[in-house]
Amino acid sequence: MEFGFGPEDEEFxxxxxxxxxxxxxxxxxGAVGRGGPGSEHExxxxxxxxxxxxxxxxxxxxxxxxxxxxGAGLGSGAGSGEYGNRRATLTQQVVWAEEYARARAPGRYxxxxxxxxxxxxxxxxxxxxRDEFLPPIARGxxxxxxxxxxxxxxxxxxxxxxxxxxxxxxxxxTGQKIWTSLAHEADWCFVLARTEAGSVGHRGISFLLVPMDxxxxxxxxxxxxxxxxxxxxxVFFDGAVARASHVVGGVGNGWRVAMGLxxxxxxxxxxxQQIGFAxxxxxxxxxxxxxxxxxxxxxxxxLVRQWAELRVMRWNALxxxxxxxxxxxxxxxxxxxxxxxxxxxxxxxWHQRLGELxxxxxxxxxxxxxxxxxxxxxxxxxxxxxxxxxxxxxTIYGGSDEIQRNIIAERVLGLPREAR
Numbered sequence: 367m368e369f370g371f372g373p374e375d376e377e378f379x380x381x382x383x384x385x386x387x388x389x390x391x392x393x394x395x396g397a398v399g400r401g402g403p404g405s406e407h408e409x410x411x412x413x414x415x416x417x418x419x420x421x422x423x424x425x426x427x428x429x430x431x432x433x434x435x436x437g438a439g440l441g442s443g444a445g446s447g448e449y450g451n452r453r454a455t456l457t458q459q460v461v462w463a464e465e466y467a468r469a470r471a472p473g474r475y476x477x478x479x480x481x482x483x484x485x486x487x488x489x490x491x492x493x494x495x496r497d498e499f500l501p502p503i504a505r506g507x508x509x510x511x512x513x514x515x516x517x518x519x520x521x522x523x524x525x526x527x528x529x530x531x532x533x534x535x536x537x538x539x540t541g542q543k544i545w546t547s548l549a550h551e552a553d554w555c556f557v558l559a560r561t562e563a564g565s566v567g568h569r570g571i572s573f574l575l576v577p578m579d580x581x582x583x584x585x586x587x588x589x590x591x592x593x594x595x596x597x598x599x600x601v602f603f604d605g606a607v608a609r610a611s612h613v614v615g616g617v618g619n620g621w622r623v624a625m626g627l628x629x630x631x632x633x634x635x636x637x638x639q640q641i642g643f644a645x646x647x648x649x650x651x652x653x654x655x656x657x658x659x660x661x662x663x664x665x666x667x668x669l670v671r672q673w674a675e676l677r678v679m680r681w682n683a684l685x686x687x688x689x690x691x692x693x694x695x696x697x698x699x700x701x702x703x704x705x706x707x708x709x710x711x712x713x714x715x716w717h718q719r720l721g722e723l724x725x726x727x728x729x730x731x732x733x734x735x736x737x738x739x740x741x742x743x744x745x746x747x748x749x750x751x752x753x754x755x756x757x758x759x760x761t762i763y764g765g766s767d768e769i770q771r772n773i774i775a776e777r778v779l780g781l782p783r784e785a786r
Contacts, residue, residue: 371457378458379465382425386469389419394472401473402642409472410551414509417476421506426480427451429459430488430500449500456687460637467641475551479503479510483556486627490573490615499554499575513543513557513576513601514624522769523558523624524567528603530559530574532610537561539576539606545763549586549599552578557608558620571620575612576603583607592755593747628706628765636683636709640676643713646720646753647672653750654727668723672716679712704778707770714760714767721757724750 371379390398397412420426430451454462474480484503487496502508519525528541539559549555555576562570578584583606588596615623651669654660660669686705725732728750747755761767775781 371461375455375457375461378454379461382462382465383469385423385425386465386471389423390469390471394419397472399470399472401475410475413472413475414551416472417474417506417509419506420476421450421504424450424452424504425462426476426506427484427500427504428454428462429456430484430504449496450504460684460687463637464641467637467645470645475509475548476503476506478512478548478552479508479554482512482627483510486556486573486614486623489626490619490623492611494611495575495614508553509548509551511546511549511552511555511578511601513546513555515545516542517544524621526558526560526571528557528559529563530557530561530572530608532561535610537574537608537610537613539574539603539608541603543601543603545589545598546586546601547598549578549601550588550596554578555601556614557603558624561613561617561620568621570618571624572617573614573620573623574608575614576606576608580606592758593752636713637680639713640680640683643676643679643717643720647676649749650720650724650727653724657727657729659727659729665723665726668719668726672720672723675712675716679709679716682712683709704774707765707773707778710765711767711770714764718757718760721754725754 394412394416397409397416400408401413417426427449428451430449430453480503484500487499491499499508503510513528514523514526516526516528519527526541528539528543530537530539537559539557541559543549543555543557546555555578557574557576558571559574560570561572565571576584578586583604585602585604587600587602589598589600590596591598647669650672651660654665654669659665686709732751732754772784776783
């Protein structure tokens with residue numbers, strides 16, 4: 367399917383670019399370029415305030431469906447939806463994503479609520495759940511984290527052991543989650559837990575919405591990673607309370623809801639990611655030119671390959687989005703069950719190779735920090751060193767490469783299932 371931008375899209379682009387240029391100034395000027403991969407700890411206060419600024423402008427949730435067009439005070443690009451967000455076509459969602467990345471706007475704190483939970487509530491939630499949770503997300507007021515992975519149940523979520531026991535009109539949640547991004551900032555967590563005693567595998571799992579502000583019942587412990595930062599965490603639930611009315615998709619249907627959410631994770635947001643990738647690649651190319659490493663034919667070939675593969679990723683993402691018929695939420699999973707897995711395999715490997723290429727361009731000096739080192743004051747990583755270390759995890763988090771290949775093999779190609 368042809369995927370292009372028309373006059374209305376370009377008008378929307380001008381509006382988005384103007385708004386970003388006007389608002390990424392003054393009190394938010396210091397937040398520009400902060401909060402990217404490996405540096406999510408930067409400017410926490412400014413970035414939380416930025417979420418509320420985006421909300422006031424109606425720029426959160428522009429891909430959500432189901433809005434009633436009122437057009438009140440949100441400019442010419444789109445009307446407003448029923449949850450306080452702008453409404454936008456699929457191509458306009460792509461335009462916003464591109465302009466946001468090009469403006470080097472702050473890394474989003476609200477991504478998980480906006481792009482993962484909200485489309486899930488629109489697809490599987492009750493109207494009461496949507497009315498309760500979507501407006502504060504659209505206003506940039508509440509932040510969410512994702513309670514999926516556990517020790518021993520990372521990419522294979524069917525092995526999860528967290529339990530939720532019904533007590534009257536509530537559930538008591540007990541268990542441990544791990545690699546929980548931004549849990550230390552989140553107000554709520556959507557949690558996969560077993561609500562059926564003795565259940566195994568995909569059965570008996572429910573999708574619950576759990577408030578994080580429960581002292582003594584919810585504990586968050588930061589996990590220090592290779593980059594020295596700690597934006598993801600362990601989360602311990604010790605009888606944490608979740609209302610029975612906050613089960614999404616019905617009791618025991620959590621696996622279906624969770625798999626739908628993982629599809630939403632690989633939509634328009636991948637285009638934001640790719641523009642960020644292009645900026646990182648540009649930094650590596652500049653480093654190669656300045657150091658003379660570009661004269662090495664092997665390194666030059668690797669740089670060209672990185673550029674070409676990034677173009678392929680972009681066109682694959684646009685093709686996948688276009689095949690959805692031009693409508694859908696900000697995280698639409700595109701054409702078929704295999705599309706999200708293909709996208710993850712493409713960008714995970716590409717980004718990891720970029721980190722390796724950055725160190726190849728640097729040579730041995732890449733192992734040395736930019737300043738003096740002492741035991742009392744170890745050096746800070748620069749951008750390329752952080753890129754290399756952070757990308758070691760790209761082929762693991764969000765579903766490991768092995769899991770993605772199994773999904774493609776079994777669910778798309780129809781090959782025999784791996785022995786369990």
